[in-house]
Amino acid sequence: MIISVIRTIVLYTVIIITVRIMGKRQISELQTSELVVMLLMSDIAAIPMQNTDQSLLSGVIPIFILVICEISISLIMLKSSGFRGLVCGRPVIIINDGQIRQKAMKELRMSTEDLFEELRQKDIFDLNDVAYAIVETNGKLSILKKQAFMPVTAKQMGISPKENGMQAVIISDGKFASSSLSFCGLSEKWTRKILKAEGTRVEDVFIMTANRSGQYQIIKKENK
Amino acid sequence: MNRIIGTIIILLLTIALVTTEFIINTNTASSVNEKIYSADEMASKNQISEAHKKMDEAMQEWDHHVQSMLLFYSHQKPDEIEESLHTAKSYLDQGEISFFHAECKLIIIRLKQFNDLEYPTIRNIL
Numbered sequence: 192m193i194i195s196v197i198r199t200i201v202l203y204t205v206i207i208i209t210v211r212i213m214g215k216r217q218i219s220e221l222q223t224s225e226l227v228v229m230l231l232m233s234d235i236a237a238i239p240m241q242n243t244d245q246s247l248l249s250g251v252i253p254i255f256i257l258v259i260c261e262i263s264i265s266l267i268m269l270k271s272s273g274f275r276g277l278v279c280g281r282p283v284i285i286i287n288d289g290q291i292r293q294k295a296m297k298e299l300r301m302s303t304e305d306l307f308e309e310l311r312q313k314d315i316f317d318l319n320d321v322a323y324a325i326v327e328t329n330g331k332l333s334i335l336k337k338q339a340f341m342p343v344t345a346k347q348m349g350i351s352p353k354e355n356g357m358q359a360v361i362i363s364d365g366k367f368a369s370s371s372l373s374f375c376g377l378s379e380k381w382t383r384k385i386l387k388a389e390g391t392r393v394e395d396v397f398i399m400t401a402n403r404s405g406q407y408q409i410i411k412k413e414n415k
Numbered sequence: 416m417n418r419i420i421g422t423i424i425i426l427l428l429t430i431a432l433v434t435t436e437f438i439i440n441t442n443t444a445s446s447v448n449e450k451i452y453s454a455d456e457m458a459s460k461n462q463i464s465e466a467h468k469k470m471d472e473a474m475q476e477w478d479h480h481v482q483s484m485l486l487f488y489s490h491q492k493p494d495e496i497e498e499s500l501h502t503a504k505s506y507l508d509q510g511e512i513s514f515f516h517a518e519c520k521l522i523i524i525r526l527k528q529f530n531d532l533e534y535p536t537i538r539n540i541l
Contacts, residue, residue, distance in 0.1 A: 212421040244490045248432060255429045262422040 194243050202236045205251055209258045222279045222329055228261045279328040286324035289337065299326055310334070355404050362399035365412070375403050436487040437533065443480040444530040447473050448523055451503075455519040458512050466515075470507055474500050488529075496525050 209232070213225070221229065232254050239250035268275040285295050285306065296306065306324075309332040315321060323335040345352050359371035367379055382401075386393060389409060401407040450473035457466040477500060484493050503518035532539055 208421075209425075212418055212425070214418065246485060246487055246489060248436075248487050249489070252429060252432060255425045259422055259426050259429065262418060266419070 195240065198243065198247055199240050201247060202240055202250060205254060206232065206236055209254055212258060213261055224264060224278055225261065228257050232257055282328060282333075283326045284323065285326055285332075286318075286321050289319070289322055291318075301326070306332075353404075355406060356402040358400040358402050358406075358408070360398060361401050361407075362393060362396045364398075365394045365396060367393065375401050377401055377405070381405075432487075435483075439480060439483050440487070440533050441530060443476065443484065444526045447477050448526045448530075450476065451500075451519050451522050451526070454507075455516060455523075458507065458515055458519075463507070463510075466507060470500075470504055474504060492525075492529055496522060496529065499525060 213228075235250055235253045235257075239245045239247050264278060268278060283295050283299060285292050285299070285301065291306075296303075307318075310316070310318070310321065310324075313332070313334050315334060315336070320336050320340040321334055322337045325333045327333055356375070359368075359375050361368055361371045361375065361377060361382060367382070369379075372378065372382070382399070383393065385407060386396065386399075386409075391409065391411060395412055396409055397412045398410045399407060450469050454466045454469035454473065457463075457469060477497065481493050481497060499518055499522045503515055503522060506512075506515040506518055
Protein backbone atom coordinates (compact mmCIF):
# COMPACT_ATOMS: atom_id res chain seq x y z
CA MET A 192 0.00 0.00 0.00
CA ILE A 193 2.90 2.35 0.76
CA ILE A 194 3.96 2.02 -2.90
CA SER A 195 0.53 3.23 -4.02
CA VAL A 196 0.80 6.19 -1.64
CA ILE A 197 4.23 7.20 -2.99
CA ARG A 198 3.15 6.66 -6.61
CA THR A 199 0.03 8.76 -6.07
CA ILE A 200 2.11 11.62 -4.63
CA VAL A 201 4.59 11.42 -7.54
CA LEU A 202 1.84 11.35 -10.17
CA TYR A 203 -0.09 14.12 -8.42
CA THR A 204 3.06 16.27 -8.54
CA VAL A 205 3.57 15.46 -12.23
CA ILE A 206 -0.05 16.34 -13.02
CA ILE A 207 0.14 19.63 -11.08
CA ILE A 208 3.38 20.64 -12.86
CA THR A 209 2.04 19.73 -16.29
CA VAL A 210 -1.30 21.49 -15.71
CA ARG A 211 0.60 24.61 -14.56
CA ILE A 212 2.72 24.45 -17.72
CA MET A 213 -0.42 24.11 -19.83
CA GLY A 214 -1.79 27.29 -18.27
CA LYS A 215 -4.74 28.53 -16.25
CA ARG A 216 -8.19 27.78 -17.58
CA GLN A 217 -11.56 26.94 -16.14
CA ILE A 218 -12.91 23.55 -17.24
CA SER A 219 -15.84 25.32 -18.97
CA GLU A 220 -13.39 27.48 -20.93
CA LEU A 221 -11.31 24.60 -22.27
CA GLN A 222 -11.07 24.10 -25.99
CA THR A 223 -12.03 20.66 -27.26
CA SER A 224 -8.40 19.57 -27.68
CA GLU A 225 -7.52 20.78 -24.18
CA LEU A 226 -10.48 18.96 -22.67
CA VAL A 227 -9.46 15.75 -24.45
CA VAL A 228 -5.88 16.13 -23.15
CA MET A 229 -7.15 16.68 -19.59
CA LEU A 230 -9.37 13.60 -19.73
CA LEU A 231 -6.57 11.50 -21.23
CA MET A 232 -4.10 12.70 -18.61
CA SER A 233 -6.38 11.77 -15.72
CA ASP A 234 -7.02 8.39 -17.27
CA ILE A 235 -3.32 7.66 -17.93
CA ALA A 236 -2.29 8.75 -14.42
CA ALA A 237 -4.89 6.50 -12.81
CA ILE A 238 -3.43 3.27 -14.27
CA PRO A 239 0.02 3.23 -12.57
CA MET A 240 -1.58 4.67 -9.41
CA GLN A 241 -3.83 1.63 -9.00
CA ASN A 242 -1.71 -1.05 -10.63
CA THR A 243 1.68 -1.29 -8.93
CA ASP A 244 2.82 -3.88 -11.51
CA GLN A 245 2.76 -1.11 -14.09
CA SER A 246 5.92 0.98 -14.19
CA LEU A 247 5.54 4.57 -13.04
CA LEU A 248 7.27 5.95 -16.12
CA SER A 249 4.74 4.22 -18.38
CA GLY A 250 2.25 6.70 -16.93
CA VAL A 251 4.54 9.73 -16.73
CA ILE A 252 5.96 9.60 -20.28
CA PRO A 253 2.55 9.62 -22.07
CA ILE A 254 1.52 12.58 -19.87
CA PHE A 255 4.70 14.42 -20.90
CA ILE A 256 4.01 13.61 -24.57
CA LEU A 257 0.43 14.92 -24.29
CA VAL A 258 1.66 18.17 -22.73
CA ILE A 259 4.32 18.59 -25.42
CA CYS A 260 1.69 18.01 -28.16
CA GLU A 261 -0.78 20.38 -26.51
CA ILE A 262 1.75 23.21 -26.05
CA SER A 263 3.11 22.72 -29.59
CA ILE A 264 -0.40 22.83 -31.04
CA SER A 265 -1.29 25.95 -29.05
CA LEU A 266 1.91 27.64 -30.28
CA ILE A 267 1.13 26.76 -33.90
CA MET A 268 -2.45 28.00 -33.38
CA LEU A 269 -1.08 31.35 -32.22
CA LYS A 270 0.80 31.72 -35.50
CA SER A 271 -1.78 30.24 -37.88
CA SER A 272 -5.49 31.04 -37.73
CA GLY A 273 -6.13 28.37 -40.38
CA PHE A 274 -4.65 25.71 -38.14
CA ARG A 275 -6.62 27.11 -35.20
CA GLY A 276 -9.81 26.76 -37.23
CA LEU A 277 -8.87 23.18 -38.07
CA VAL A 278 -8.22 22.16 -34.46
CA CYS A 279 -10.75 24.28 -32.54
CA GLY A 280 -13.34 25.00 -35.20
CA ARG A 281 -14.75 28.48 -35.76
CA PRO A 282 -17.41 30.51 -33.95
CA VAL A 283 -20.84 29.99 -35.53
CA ILE A 284 -23.49 32.69 -35.73
CA ILE A 285 -26.86 31.15 -34.88
CA ILE A 286 -28.86 34.39 -34.56
CA ASN A 287 -27.98 36.96 -37.17
CA ASP A 288 -29.64 40.38 -36.94
CA GLY A 289 -32.50 38.88 -34.93
CA GLN A 290 -33.01 35.94 -37.34
CA ILE A 291 -32.37 32.37 -36.23
CA ARG A 292 -30.10 30.49 -38.65
CA GLN A 293 -31.75 27.09 -38.58
CA LYS A 294 -29.15 25.52 -40.87
CA ALA A 295 -26.33 26.56 -38.54
CA MET A 296 -28.22 25.16 -35.56
CA LYS A 297 -28.75 21.89 -37.39
CA GLU A 298 -25.03 21.70 -38.21
CA LEU A 299 -24.22 22.22 -34.52
CA ARG A 300 -26.89 19.67 -33.54
CA MET A 301 -28.35 22.37 -31.29
CA SER A 302 -32.05 22.13 -30.49
CA THR A 303 -34.33 25.10 -29.84
CA GLU A 304 -34.54 23.90 -26.22
CA ASP A 305 -30.73 24.12 -25.96
CA LEU A 306 -30.80 27.63 -27.42
CA PHE A 307 -33.53 28.85 -25.06
CA GLU A 308 -31.78 27.25 -22.08
CA GLU A 309 -28.60 29.12 -22.94
CA LEU A 310 -30.53 32.38 -23.42
CA ARG A 311 -32.31 31.98 -20.07
CA GLN A 312 -28.95 31.41 -18.38
CA LYS A 313 -27.98 34.82 -19.74
CA ASP A 314 -31.19 36.38 -18.34
CA ILE A 315 -32.84 36.63 -21.75
CA PHE A 316 -36.40 35.35 -21.82
CA ASP A 317 -37.54 36.84 -25.12
CA LEU A 318 -35.95 35.91 -28.42
CA ASN A 319 -36.85 39.35 -29.77
CA ASP A 320 -34.27 40.91 -27.41
CA VAL A 321 -31.39 39.22 -29.24
CA ALA A 322 -29.60 40.82 -32.17
CA TYR A 323 -26.73 38.31 -32.48
CA ALA A 324 -25.95 34.97 -30.86
CA ILE A 325 -22.66 33.21 -31.52
CA VAL A 326 -21.62 29.73 -30.44
CA GLU A 327 -17.95 30.10 -29.52
CA THR A 328 -15.33 27.41 -30.17
CA ASN A 329 -15.50 26.25 -26.52
CA GLY A 330 -19.29 25.76 -26.88
CA LYS A 331 -20.33 28.85 -24.93
CA LEU A 332 -23.00 31.17 -26.31
CA SER A 333 -22.18 34.88 -26.70
CA ILE A 334 -25.11 37.26 -27.00
CA LEU A 335 -25.43 40.80 -28.26
CA LYS A 336 -28.80 42.31 -27.35
CA LYS A 337 -30.67 44.71 -29.60
CA GLN A 338 -29.85 48.33 -28.78
CA ALA A 339 -33.42 48.94 -27.53
CA PHE A 340 -32.94 46.29 -24.84
CA MET A 341 -29.47 47.31 -23.71
CA PRO A 342 -29.09 48.94 -20.28
CA VAL A 343 -28.53 52.69 -20.30
CA THR A 344 -24.88 53.61 -19.82
CA ALA A 345 -23.36 56.59 -18.06
CA LYS A 346 -22.04 57.79 -21.43
CA GLN A 347 -25.55 57.76 -22.93
CA MET A 348 -26.77 59.76 -19.90
CA GLY A 349 -23.99 62.31 -20.40
CA ILE A 350 -22.48 61.57 -16.96
CA SER A 351 -18.73 61.21 -16.36
CA PRO A 352 -18.32 59.13 -13.22
CA LYS A 353 -14.92 59.20 -11.50
CA GLU A 354 -12.74 56.15 -12.15
CA ASN A 355 -11.72 54.77 -8.76
CA GLY A 356 -9.88 51.74 -10.05
CA MET A 357 -10.16 48.22 -8.77
CA GLN A 358 -10.28 47.43 -5.07
CA ALA A 359 -7.48 45.05 -4.09
CA VAL A 360 -6.92 43.12 -0.87
CA ILE A 361 -3.86 44.73 0.70
CA ILE A 362 -4.11 42.98 4.12
CA SER A 363 -5.43 39.47 4.42
CA ASP A 364 -5.72 37.79 7.81
CA GLY A 365 -3.22 40.14 9.44
CA LYS A 366 -0.62 39.93 6.67
CA PHE A 367 0.33 42.43 3.97
CA ALA A 368 -0.21 41.43 0.35
CA SER A 369 2.81 43.16 -1.17
CA SER A 370 1.79 42.48 -4.80
CA SER A 371 -1.62 44.16 -4.23
CA LEU A 372 0.06 47.10 -2.48
CA SER A 373 2.35 47.70 -5.44
CA PHE A 374 -0.62 47.19 -7.84
CA CYS A 375 -2.48 50.04 -6.06
CA GLY A 376 0.66 52.18 -5.81
CA LEU A 377 0.42 52.15 -2.01
CA SER A 378 3.00 51.36 0.65
CA GLU A 379 3.09 49.54 3.97
CA LYS A 380 3.93 52.88 5.62
CA TRP A 381 0.74 54.47 4.23
CA THR A 382 -1.31 51.46 5.37
CA ARG A 383 0.14 51.53 8.90
CA LYS A 384 -0.64 55.25 9.10
CA ILE A 385 -4.27 54.57 8.14
CA LEU A 386 -4.53 51.72 10.62
CA LYS A 387 -3.11 53.92 13.38
CA ALA A 388 -5.71 56.57 12.59
CA GLU A 389 -8.40 53.87 12.73
CA GLY A 390 -7.04 52.69 16.10
CA THR A 391 -6.08 49.21 15.02
CA ARG A 392 -3.02 47.12 14.15
CA VAL A 393 -2.12 44.99 11.11
CA GLU A 394 -2.44 41.80 13.18
CA ASP A 395 -6.04 42.66 14.09
CA VAL A 396 -7.21 43.19 10.51
CA PHE A 397 -9.11 40.38 8.78
CA ILE A 398 -9.38 42.11 5.39
CA MET A 399 -8.33 45.54 4.20
CA THR A 400 -9.06 46.58 0.65
CA ALA A 401 -7.95 49.74 -1.11
CA ASN A 402 -7.87 51.28 -4.58
CA ARG A 403 -5.48 53.58 -6.39
CA SER A 404 -7.38 56.64 -5.19
CA GLY A 405 -6.56 55.66 -1.63
CA GLN A 406 -10.14 54.72 -0.74
CA TYR A 407 -10.13 51.84 1.68
CA GLN A 408 -12.27 49.49 3.70
CA ILE A 409 -11.25 47.63 6.86
CA ILE A 410 -12.86 44.54 8.35
CA LYS A 411 -11.41 43.68 11.74
CA LYS A 412 -10.95 40.16 13.06
CA GLU A 413 -13.73 38.88 15.27
CA ASN A 414 -12.80 38.60 18.95
CA LYS A 415 -12.12 35.00 19.96
CA MET B 416 8.11 32.16 -22.30
CA ASN B 417 8.19 30.11 -19.07
CA ARG B 418 5.71 27.73 -20.63
CA ILE B 419 7.98 27.20 -23.66
CA ILE B 420 11.00 26.62 -21.39
CA GLY B 421 8.95 24.15 -19.32
CA THR B 422 7.88 22.33 -22.46
CA ILE B 423 11.46 22.17 -23.78
CA ILE B 424 12.62 20.72 -20.41
CA ILE B 425 9.84 18.11 -20.55
CA LEU B 426 10.72 17.30 -24.17
CA LEU B 427 14.42 16.81 -23.33
CA LEU B 428 13.52 14.72 -20.29
CA THR B 429 11.22 12.53 -22.38
CA ILE B 430 13.85 12.05 -25.10
CA ALA B 431 16.45 11.17 -22.44
CA LEU B 432 14.14 8.64 -20.76
CA VAL B 433 13.07 7.01 -24.02
CA THR B 434 16.67 6.77 -25.27
CA THR B 435 17.91 5.37 -21.95
CA GLU B 436 15.13 2.81 -21.94
CA PHE B 437 15.91 1.75 -25.50
CA ILE B 438 19.67 1.44 -24.89
CA ILE B 439 19.37 -0.39 -21.55
CA ASN B 440 16.74 -2.75 -22.87
CA THR B 441 18.51 -3.58 -26.15
CA ASN B 442 21.97 -4.02 -24.64
CA THR B 443 20.89 -6.03 -21.61
CA ALA B 444 18.51 -8.31 -23.49
CA SER B 445 21.08 -8.99 -26.25
CA SER B 446 23.95 -9.59 -23.84
CA VAL B 447 21.97 -11.88 -21.50
CA ASN B 448 20.59 -13.69 -24.53
CA GLU B 449 24.12 -14.39 -25.84
CA LYS B 450 25.24 -15.73 -22.45
CA ILE B 451 22.21 -18.00 -22.11
CA TYR B 452 22.79 -19.26 -25.65
CA SER B 453 26.44 -20.01 -24.81
CA ALA B 454 25.47 -21.74 -21.54
CA ASP B 455 22.98 -23.88 -23.46
CA GLU B 456 25.63 -24.78 -26.07
CA MET B 457 28.18 -25.65 -23.38
CA ALA B 458 25.68 -27.81 -21.52
CA SER B 459 25.00 -29.65 -24.81
CA LYS B 460 28.73 -30.33 -25.13
CA ASN B 461 28.77 -31.58 -21.53
CA GLN B 462 30.94 -28.63 -20.41
CA ILE B 463 28.86 -28.23 -17.26
CA SER B 464 31.25 -26.05 -15.23
CA GLU B 465 31.58 -23.55 -18.12
CA ALA B 466 27.80 -23.59 -18.51
CA HIS B 467 27.50 -22.79 -14.76
CA LYS B 468 29.94 -19.91 -15.19
CA LYS B 469 28.05 -18.47 -18.16
CA MET B 470 24.74 -18.91 -16.39
CA ASP B 471 26.06 -17.03 -13.32
CA GLU B 472 27.33 -14.24 -15.57
CA ALA B 473 23.94 -13.99 -17.26
CA MET B 474 22.12 -13.88 -13.92
CA GLN B 475 24.53 -11.27 -12.54
CA GLU B 476 24.05 -9.07 -15.56
CA TRP B 477 20.30 -9.45 -15.37
CA ASP B 478 20.26 -8.60 -11.64
CA HIS B 479 22.43 -5.58 -12.34
CA HIS B 480 20.06 -4.10 -14.92
CA VAL B 481 16.65 -5.37 -13.86
CA GLN B 482 16.04 -2.47 -11.43
CA SER B 483 16.43 0.12 -14.17
CA MET B 484 14.28 -2.03 -16.49
CA LEU B 485 11.50 -2.09 -13.93
CA LEU B 486 11.40 1.71 -14.18
CA PHE B 487 10.18 1.47 -17.74
CA TYR B 488 8.26 -1.79 -18.16
CA SER B 489 5.31 -3.58 -16.73
CA HIS B 490 6.88 -5.58 -13.89
CA GLN B 491 5.38 -8.82 -15.18
CA LYS B 492 7.79 -9.36 -18.09
CA PRO B 493 11.12 -8.90 -16.22
CA ASP B 494 9.71 -11.00 -13.34
CA GLU B 495 8.91 -13.85 -15.77
CA ILE B 496 12.43 -13.75 -17.21
CA GLU B 497 14.00 -13.68 -13.74
CA GLU B 498 11.87 -16.65 -12.69
CA SER B 499 13.00 -18.58 -15.78
CA LEU B 500 16.66 -17.74 -15.10
CA HIS B 501 16.40 -19.14 -11.58
CA THR B 502 14.55 -22.24 -12.81
CA ALA B 503 17.20 -22.88 -15.49
CA LYS B 504 19.97 -22.44 -12.94
CA SER B 505 18.36 -24.93 -10.56
CA TYR B 506 17.95 -27.47 -13.41
CA LEU B 507 21.64 -27.05 -14.22
CA ASP B 508 22.58 -27.47 -10.54
CA GLN B 509 20.55 -30.67 -10.36
CA GLY B 510 22.02 -31.99 -13.62
CA GLU B 511 18.64 -31.98 -15.40
CA ILE B 512 20.21 -30.95 -18.72
CA SER B 513 17.15 -31.61 -20.93
CA PHE B 514 14.98 -29.42 -18.67
CA PHE B 515 17.80 -26.84 -18.66
CA HIS B 516 17.77 -26.78 -22.49
CA ALA B 517 14.01 -26.27 -22.51
CA GLU B 518 14.19 -23.46 -19.94
CA CYS B 519 17.06 -21.79 -21.87
CA LYS B 520 14.94 -21.83 -25.03
CA LEU B 521 12.10 -20.23 -23.06
CA ILE B 522 14.43 -17.50 -21.71
CA ILE B 523 15.79 -16.81 -25.20
CA ILE B 524 12.26 -16.47 -26.60
CA ARG B 525 11.15 -14.25 -23.72
CA LEU B 526 14.22 -12.00 -24.06
CA LYS B 527 13.71 -11.78 -27.80
CA GLN B 528 10.06 -10.86 -27.36
CA PHE B 529 11.02 -8.39 -24.65
CA ASN B 530 13.49 -6.78 -27.03
CA ASP B 531 11.33 -6.97 -30.15
CA LEU B 532 8.26 -5.46 -28.52
CA GLU B 533 10.08 -2.20 -27.91
CA TYR B 534 11.08 -1.55 -31.52
CA PRO B 535 8.81 1.05 -33.15
CA THR B 536 7.64 -1.29 -35.90
CA ILE B 537 4.20 -1.04 -37.52
CA ARG B 538 3.17 -4.30 -35.85
CA ASN B 539 4.14 -3.06 -32.39
CA ILE B 540 2.50 0.31 -32.92
CA LEU B 541 -0.73 -1.23 -34.10
